[in-house]
Amino acid sequence: EVQLVESGGGLVQSGGSLRLSCAASGFTFSSYWMTWVRQAPGKGLEWVANIKQDGSEKYYVDSVKGRFTFSRDNAKNSLYLQMNSLRAEDTAVYYCARLGDYAQFDYWGQGALVTVSS
Amino acid sequence: QSALTQPASVSGSPGQSITISCTGASSDVGGYNYVSWYQQHPGKAPKLMIYEVSNRPSGVSNRFSGSKSGNTASLTISGLQAEDEADYYCSSYTSTSTYVVFGGGTKLTVL
Numbered sequence: 001e002v003q004l005v006e007s008g009g010g011l012v013q014s015g016g017s018l019r020l021s022c023a024a025s026g027f028t029f030s031s032y033w034m035t036w037v038r039q040a041p042g043k044g045l046e047w048v049a050n051i052k053q054d055g056s057e058k059y060y061v062d063s064v065k066g067r068f069t070f071s072r073d074n075a076k077n078s079l080y081l082q083m084n085s086l087r088a089e090d091t092a093v094y095y096c097a098r099l100g101d102y103a104q105f106d107y108w109g110q111g112a113l114v115t116v117s118s
Numbered sequence: 119q120s121a122l123t124q125p126a127s128v129s130g131s132p133g134q135s136i137t138i139s140c141t142g143a144s145s146d147v148g149g150y151n152y153v154s155w156y157q158q159h160p161g162k163a164p165k166l167m168i169y170e171v172s173n174r175p176s177g178v179s180n181r182f183s184g185s186k187s188g189n190t191a192s193l194t195i196s197g198l199q200a201e202d203e204a205d206y207y208c209s210s211y212t213s214t215s216t217y218v219v220f221g222g223g224t225k226l227t228v229l
Binding site: 045046061062106108 | 120150151152154156163164165166169170173207209210211215216217218219220221222223
């Protein structure tokens with residue numbers, strides 16, 4: 001059974017940093033692109049970042065470029081999202097998800113809430 | 119403002135069929151067959167229901183179907199059931215700098 005479990009969410013002041021983790025199991029982690037998608041309270045979904053199987057390619061939504069860093073450790077079946085210079089508009093539930101061959105997010109974690117206070 | 123346009127809400131009675139539209143542009147929905155649909159119950163993570171316009175993942179009921187015409191994709195749910203009440207989001211690959219764009223979501227109410 002595919003499982004994705006996020007951790008590391010919490011309350012942080014504007015301008016601060018936070019690191020999210022996502023532990024994967026139930027599939028060959030190193031064979032898949034992975035992604036982060038976020039959802040602000042009461043709002044819709046927003047794609048945040050993708051990372052290639054070996055971590056050699058990463059893509060980010062414009063609003064987080066230069067502030068967020070997506071990485072992975074295939075030996076530990078884990079993903080990391082380092083978030084710096086956080087802003088109030090980054091407040092959201094952050095989901096890690098597995099990326100399929102047709103730009104679909106086929107498995108999702110339960111989400112980690114990040115709250116940025118101003 | 120979301121890149122893809124969905125109706126804010128739709129409703130139907132048990133047993134009926136409903137269709138949710140998702141309108142984009144030639145740079146996303148119209149240009150690629152990489153349209154997906156997600157179901158999200160309150161407080162839960164989204165669940166993939168349709169990918170590549172009309173394909174259902176294993177385990178998803180055949181009451182859910184997808185289609186596309188031009189810049190508009192559609193999700194149809196037939197034989198509505200109480201458990202179908204949820205928010206539904208469409209997404210599409212896009213040729214812009216944003217990899218995937220989402221619709222704003224549609225709240226389905228089963229009357």
